[in-house]
Amino acid sequence: MxxxxxxxxxxxxxxxxxxxxxxxxxxxxxxxxxxxxDVNLKFTRLAELGxxxxxxxxxxxxxxxxxxxxxxxxxxxxxxxxxxxxxxxxSENFDLVCNLAAQAGVRYSLxxxxxxxxxxxxxxxxxxxxxxxxAIKHLVxxxxxxxxxxxxxxxxxxxxxVDHPISLYAATKKSNELMAYTYSHLYGFPTTGLRFFTVYxxxxxxxxxxxxxxxxxxxxxxxxxxxxxKMERDFTYxxxxxxxxxxxxxxxxxxxxxxDLYKLYNIGNNQSxxxxxxxxxxxxxxxxxxxxxxxxxxxxxxxxxxxxxxxxIRDYGYRPHTPLEKGVESFITWFKEYYGL
Numbered sequence: 001m002x003x004x005x006x007x008x009x010x011x012x013x014x015x016x017x018x019x020x021x022x023x024x025x026x027x028x029x030x031x032x033x034x035x036x037x038d039v040n041l042k043f044t045r046l047a048e049l050g051x052x053x054x055x056x057x058x059x060x061x062x063x064x065x066x067x068x069x070x071x072x073x074x075x076x077x078x079x080x081x082x083x084x085x086x087x088x089x090x091s092e093n094f095d096l097v098c099n100l101a102a103q104a105g106v107r108y109s110l111x112x113x114x115x116x117x118x119x120x121x122x123x124x125x126x127x128x129x130x131x132x133x134x135a136i137k138h139l140v141x142x143x144x145x146x147x148x149x150x151x152x153x154x155x156x157x158x159x160x161x162v163d164h165p166i167s168l169y170a171a172t173k174k175s176n177e178l179m180a181y182t183y184s185h186l187y188g189f190p191t192t193g194l195r196f197f198t199v200y201x202x203x204x205x206x207x208x209x210x211x212x213x214x215x216x217x218x219x220x221x222x223x224x225x226x227x228x229x230k231m232e233r234d235f236t237y238x239x240x241x242x243x244x245x246x247x248x249x250x251x252x253x254x255x256x257x258x259x260d261l262y263k264l265y266n267i268g269n270n271q272s273x274x275x276x277x278x279x280x281x282x283x284x285x286x287x288x289x290x291x292x293x294x295x296x297x298x299x300x301x302x303x304x305x306x307x308x309x310x311x312x313i314r315d316y317g318y319r320p321h322t323p324l325e326k327g328v329e330s331f332i333t334w335f336k337e338y339y340g341l
């Protein structure tokens with residue numbers, strides 16, 4: 001199938017594109033390569049997919065990979081670009097779309113709210129309109145565990161009320177779910193939202209705990225541990241996430257009942273891990289102790305996340321299986337190789 005992956009230079013988008021290519025799909029990647037974090041990491045991910053930095057820096061032009069073993073092409077545009085995105089859909093005739101492009105980060109949304117509305121709301125609307133007008137068979141899109149806000153019921157289920165987001169980032173993700181529901185209802189095409197829980201692994205984002213902790217420990221710098229270390233997260237290894245997304249993309253949706261076109265799932269590790277245990281796993285893999293700087297809870301953060309993925313197991317046979325220790329070791333091996341340590 002021909003699949004558009006937005007956010008292809010990002011952490012999950014890169015891994016997903018690589019997996020889809022290995023399974024014989026024709027993949028077009030889209031990303032605006034913004035400077036929310038180190039763009040060199042994004043360019044290097046694209047290079048792993050066969051796109052040179054020279055090609056990926058050409059804004060608004062479709063760059064064709066010279067690596068014939070990887071039928072990956074890349075376009076650098078903003079999702080909210082109402083001129084070029086429809087042109088891309090017109091020229092490519094995609095079968096499926098997986099939207100992973102978004103302005104990420106809870107804390108950053110407190111400082112730059114406009115970028116979240118532009119990318120996550122206006123951009124998502126533009127994408128929905130393109131899917132509507134170009135007969136896309138299935139739109140799979142990233143939501144977030146952040147939509148659960150301060151829900152105290154554990155584990156989180158998709159049937160839980162999520163009416164009180166505590167960050168603008170979470171509010172934009174909840175809006176995506178509502179918009180997708182409306183378009184499935186009005187225009188009759190299948191949409192599946194995935195509430196991602198804390199994803200980690202090789203090629204991960206530099207603003208995430210895994211990356212920040214590893215870098216600080218190796219540099220003999222203190223790590224910032226928020227909520228006095230009492231936080232818990234459903235840490236999910238990247239390979240488990242990608243396996244779930246691929247299963248969803250490859251499943252035929254033509255049999256979905258007209259009243260059942262909209263789907264929503266949690267996608268996570270199905271367990272909650274104490275932040276202190278996560279740090280201990282990093283320390284063990286590095287053979288080095290961390291100096292901890294205990295700090296209060298930050299605005300927009302939550303104490304605990306835990307995904308109930310029973311429906312994803314039921315509908316797609318999804319079963320995350322990577323132990324925390326193995327996932328942490330894989331990340332640290334990549335980190336040391338990437339930075340020549």
